Amino acid sequence: MPATPEQPWSLPRIDRERCTGCANCAELCPVQAVAIVNGIAEIVRPEACTFCDRCERFCPEEAIGRPFVIRFASPAARGQ
């Protein structure tokens, strides 16, 4: 999913090709961080997002989701 450059990496990303504007995410977001704008979901209150993943879990199109990174512990941290 393409990232919006100004958006913090940890916020949910929205795939505008997949999103149908059904509003499940907007209705289920506990802090109104996501809303439907011009028929497509958009993160409108990024500062409010708690990364709870409700939008991701209940999107029927898998159009919204939180990115994640995998970090490997250093050998020192693993005791090697």
Ligand code: SF4
């Ligand atoms: S639940 Fe999914 S398809 Fe529906 S508006 Fe939100 S992102 Fe778009």
Ligand code: SF4
């Ligand atoms: S992760 Fe939770 S708080 Fe953030 S936009 Fe999705 S439903 Fe709202």
